[in-house]
Amino acid sequence: MRTPIIAGNWKMFKTVSEATAFFVDVKGKAEVSGVEAVICAPFTTLPALVEAAQGTSIAIGAQNLHFEDNGAFTGEISGVMLKDLGVKYVIIGHSERRAYFAETDEIVNKKVQAAFKHGLTPIVCVGEKLEEREAEQTKSVCQVQTEAAFAGLSAAQAAEVVVAYEPIWAIGTGKSSTAADAEDVIAFIRDVIAGLYDAATANAVRIQYGGSVKPNNVSEYLGQSNIDGALVGGASLEPASFIALVEGAK
Numbered sequence: 001m002r003t004p005i006i007a008g009n010w011k012m013f014k015t016v017s018e019a020t021a022f023f024v025d026v027k028g029k030a031e032v033s034g035v036e037a038v039i040c041a042p043f044t045t046l047p048a049l050v051e052a053a054q055g056t057s058i059a060i061g062a063q064n065l066h067f068e069d070n071g072a073f074t075g076e077i078s079g080v081m082l083k084d085l086g087v088k089y090v091i092i093g094h095s096e097r098r099a100y101f102a103e104t105d106e107i108v109n110k111k112v113q114a115a116f117k118h119g120l121t122p123i124v125c126v127g128e129k130l131e132e133r134e135a136e137q138t139k140s141v142c143q144v145q146t147e148a149a150f151a152g153l154s155a156a157q158a159a160e161v162v163v164a165y166e167p168i169w170a171i172g173t174g175k176s177s178t179a180a181d182a183e184d185v186i187a188f189i190r191d192v193i194a195g196l197y198d199a200a201t202a203n204a205v206r207i208q209y210g211g212s213v214k215p216n217n218v219s220e221y222l223g224q225s226n227i228d229g230a231l232v233g234g235a236s237l238e239p240a241s242f243i244a245l246v247e248g249a250k
């Protein structure tokens with residue numbers, strides 16, 4: 001039985017005071033039995049959020065990490081630093097990082113390995129561009145990205161990974177994949193993981209859908225047998241909307 005996981009990805013939004021105010025509003029309300037709620041926030045807000053989340057069931061995540069523990073990497077943050085803060089999750093390989101910060105599949109894999117080295121749970125993003133979808137390459141793209149991300153992981157580590165299938169054309173556009181289409185791709189990703197390990201490992205992996213998920217469509221996605229949650233951008237920024245997303249995952 002996989003526990004549904006709703007993760008808000010705040011991207012580059014919210015100051016410390018805005019993040020703290022958000023948490024005051026969602027505390028006790030976005031804590032729904034049987035659903036895991038996560039907020040992946042900007043680095044600057046993480047210490048305040050980790051403190052605010054003490055004693056709640058809401059987990060805090062980062063949106064990136066460097067694969068080295070430390071060194072001359074100006075502007076970067078490592079897994080050591082995130083672990084030290086008390087962060088639990090880290091998003092890796094989001095399409096915005098792949099597109100704007102030249103993250104390759106190899107870098108994504110190094111970051112996944114770094115996350116495990118420091119006891120962080122990776123939320124690994126995979127997904128196709130519009131032109132790839134139109135060329136019917138959705139599954140081959142997801143297969144390559146998934147196999148690369150899992151390279152070198154033990155079965156026990158693999159079972160802990162959270163995968164987020166995010167078709168790039170659906171991110172922030174209001175054009176969400178249909179639940180049936182998302183289910184088809186996510187079932188395929190699960191088969192890819194089964195091919196790398198075994199059915200039991202693949203069945204333990206939680207796979208989210210992401211891309212224009214809103215309170216009014218989240219339950220449709222979660223109603224699919226292979227979809228275990230959502231990675232949500234825009235609709236995770238407002239407390240009422242985030243609470244509704246978590247409740248919709250019940």
Ligand SMILES: O=C[C@H](O)COP(=O)(O)O
Pocket residue numbers: 009094166170171172173174210211212213231232233234235
């Ligand atoms: O990480 C979240 C995704 O990029 C989805 O963003 P969105 O919900 O604003 O479409």
